[in-house]
Amino acid sequence: MSEHIDGTLSSQLEPALYRRAPYLLPGEPEDLFAGGGEMGAHMRAFDWAATSLGPVEGWSQSLRSAVSICLTSRFPILIYGGPELLVIYNDAFIPYFGRKHPELALGRPGREAWPEIWHIIGPMLEGVLATGRATWADDLMLAINRNGYLEETYRTFSYSPIGIEAGRVEGVFNAVNFTTERVIGERRLHTLRQLAEHVSESRTPEAACRQVARTFAANPADVPFALLYQWDEPHAQATLVGSAGLETDVDASRWPLAQVAATGRMEVLTDVHARFGALPGGPWDESPHTAVLLPISQPGQKVPYGVLVAGVSPRRALDDSYRSFFEMAAGHVASAVANAQAYEAERRRAEQLAELERATQDALRREQRYAAELEAKQRLLDAVLQQMPAGVIISEPSGRMTFFNHQQEELVRGPMHRANSVAEYTGFHGFHPDGRPLQTEEWPLVRALLQGEVVTDQELLVERHDGERATVRVSASPVRDPEGRLIAGVAITRDVTRHKEQEAELRRRVEFEQQLIGIVSHDLRNPINAITLAAHALLRREELDARATKSASRILSSAERATRMIRDLLDFTQARLGGGISLERRPTDLRHLVDQVLDEVGVAWPERHLEVRQRGCTRGDWDSDRMAQVVSNLVTNALKYSPMDTPVSVELRGGDEAVELWVHNDGPPIPPELLPRLFEPLQRGTLQADRASRSIGLGLYIVKHLVEAHGGTVAARSGQGRGTTFTVRLPRSPGALAHH
Structure with a gap:
């Protein structure tokens, strides 16, 4: 027996009470199911008398009203009726039962219709039956099996009691809003935004692919694993440059990379498990059975940079929106790679520009030594200078300009003022970096002509024809013949406005x-x-x-x-800030200092075992407080990142001129990608944040500066099965050998 909300008792175990309700209105079942569409027809044909609900004519008015509302609604509605919570639903709910409709859903107890999620919704439904109070959930993830596999779905729904006005709960009214597409869409959109934000950050294509892999790793639900290959078209070879979700590479030859690179189209593999065995399924226990391969290429690019291989969630079908997500993700990857390639090209162009400037200076000096060939070489020089990515002006000793290239006119955004003498240089408007007007005799070319001065990278402000001011760097040099006579002057101008900003x-x-x-x-x-x-x-x-x-x-x-x-x-x-860390050197025994530090550390870590070994003399001139800081940071770091049941060892090795300090722990290895940045500020030896100790990530950075302030070095080695060892090498005294 159970208690009604009004305090009376009723039986939850006698379904006949539902069939004998005296207050039911008369009517045939067809009247109740009229207008119910496909589900109305199914319900008319269903033998309700064989269920715990009994014949339809025995249903209560509350249940009949709820069923009528359910069948005529266009909103997905499901009713759980009677003590067995038998399933009744409308046409709008049919797609969400999939293969279960109707035989494995209609009229079945809820635990049989939803065995895969009953451990979640069952207690909620039984709570409504027991208390008569409604409950609800927003965007609840339920893995349902409606198409032969567990599928990741989300729904916002409410469970409301039916028949509570009669003193007992006869069922549960379930109004549902399926939010799967919105929730997953927002999650995928967040990943795409992250990819877009990192497009311009990387300086090499390989770094761009590694950043993309980190972004994919943050969304394992949609990208259980990802592999980014660089494709070498001439040799038909692939090189892995980034991965997410996989600790080790798989056999690249088993992916159809060449086909994707040749066609430029997406390829879908549905036999991933057969090819590679179990692969990571992200947050799910199942291994992906499908993967997509997409070219990493910009529109119009004939040969792609590489190929993106991405696993498809084992709990989602590869529908149009999922395909679109992968295609847009590949587009962002291609943009990141293209930006990195453009940066590399610009860097090479800058190097070529510097080399070309040096070559130009050499050419001018050669002109001085070979006066007889001046005319022929001048023609060659003119051709070269017209192709230079910098403005070039050549003038006679009087100041008359005999040459300027197209780049010089592009720099001033208009036609060049062709001066016939130094006095006419007043037609140019230049300024010092502090804004003072540039006098005629201060122009680098005039200084080269009048004073024979070689000017290198003088920074000036030049007023363009449109009134804007550009920041330029000007180099100027006099040109002399083999006898040392001045025969010309040359000025090279580079626009550095954007660089300065x-x-x-x-x-x-x-x-x-x-x-x-x-x-x-x-x-x-x-x-x-x-x-x-x-x-x-x-x-x-x-x-x-x-x-x-x-x-x-x-x-x-x-x-x-x-x-x-x-x-x-x-x-x-x-x-x-460049001031360096000050030191107060004094004679110090490093072994004595280590013992003191370990005593202090041991108080905070009483359960840990600390070992100390010494070989040779450990005396020197050091700042004992700063060295105690170095030892404390390294030992504490070793304790934090090693198992509780393993020792931390400190070893001192005295040499002729220096003493070495070794701190070793048997903890997990530092990821290889973190080792190069380990001594940078705000870095740690693990990818997880150190929330327990509230570390701010400056310990190793300060260790490096303190050791280098003593003239020493610090390094770290780490590997699987070998633990992690920090090695500090300290000269016994600045610029002197040890005295024993």
Whole structure:
């Protein structure tokens, strides 16, 4: 027996009560199911008398009304009727049962119709039956089997009691809004946005592919795994340049990469499991059975840079929207690669420009040595200068301009003023970087002509024909014949306006960030010191009880951690602002210092085992406080990133001129991609954030600067099965050998 919401008792185990409800209105079943479309027909043909609901004419008015609303609604509605929660649904709900419709759904108990999700929705439905209270969920993920496989779906729905006005719950009314396409669409759109945001960041195609792989790895639900191959068309060879979801590469020859590179079209493989066995399924337990291969190419590009291989979620069908997602993702990959290639081309062009400038200077000097060939070489020089990606002006000793190239006119955005003498150089409008007008005798070409001066990369502001000012760098040189007579002057002008704007913006950002860190770190010291002093004062008071002592100790511990973080930030700022970290050298025994540091560290890590070994003399002239900071950072780092049951070993090796400090732990290896950046600021030896210790990622950066301030070096080695070892090499004294 169970209790109604009005306090009366009823039986949940006697379905006959539902068939004998005395308040039902008369009527035939056909009247109830009229206008119900396909499901109305199915329900008229269904033998309800054989179920726990009993004949339709025995259904309560509440249940009949709910069924009528369900069948005539265009919104997906499902009703769970009776104590067995038998399934009734309308035409709009048919697609969501898939193959189960109608035999495995209509009139079946809910646990039989939805066995794969009953552990989720069953308790919710039974809660409505037991309490008479409605419940709901927003965008709930349910993996349903409607097409022969578990499918990732999302829905927003409510469960409302039916018949509660009669004193008992006769069923549950389920109104559903299927939000699968919206939820998955938003998730995929986020990935595409991330790809688009990183398009211009990478400087090489390989770096672009690695960034793309990291972006795919953040969405394993849609991209369980991804492989990015560079395609070598002449040799028909593929090189893996980026991967996500796979720890190791698979046999590239088993993918139809050559076919995709040749056709430029997407290929879909439906036998991935047969080809490669089980592959990562992202967040799902199943292995993908399908993968797509897309060319990494820009529109109109005949030979693609490479091929993207992406796994298809084992819980989603490869429909048009899924295909479109992969196609747009491949487009972003191609854009990132194209941008990186353009950057490389621009870099090479700049190198060629510098080389061409040097070649031009050599050519001018050769003209001085070979006066007899001046006319022929002048024609050759004119042809070369017209092709230079920089403005070039050549004048006679009087200042009369005899040559300027097209690039010079493009730089001033109009026709060049052809001066016939130095006096006519007043027709040019130039300014110093501080805005002062450039006098005639200050033009680099005039200085070369009148004073024989070689001017290199003088920075000026030039007023163009449209009134705008361009920042340029001008180099000028006199040209002399073999006898040393001045025969010409040449000026080369490069437009660096955009470069200067970018340089100024970067400098402003860096200076602001570094000064802000320094100011904040310095100003935080005073309140932290006050907190520390207050905590110490509290702990010295004898009348404190255990609880107050514990609180004061916790305050002191937090203040000390904040002090260490501020110290790291100040060291970081001092190092980045160029001042360097100051040292106070004095005779120090590194073994004695290591023992002291390990005693202090052991208090915080009482359960860990620390080992120390020494070979040779360990004395030298060092800043003992700073070296204690180095040892503490390295040992604490080793403890944090190694298993609790493994030791951390410290080894000291004394040589003739230097002492080496080795700190080793048996923890998991540092990812190879992190090793080159390990000693950079805000970096850690793991891809996961160190939330437990609230580390800000400056420890190893400061270790590097402290060691280098002593004239030493620090390096790290890490590998699978070999643990991680940091090696510090310290000269015993600056510029002197050790004295034993």
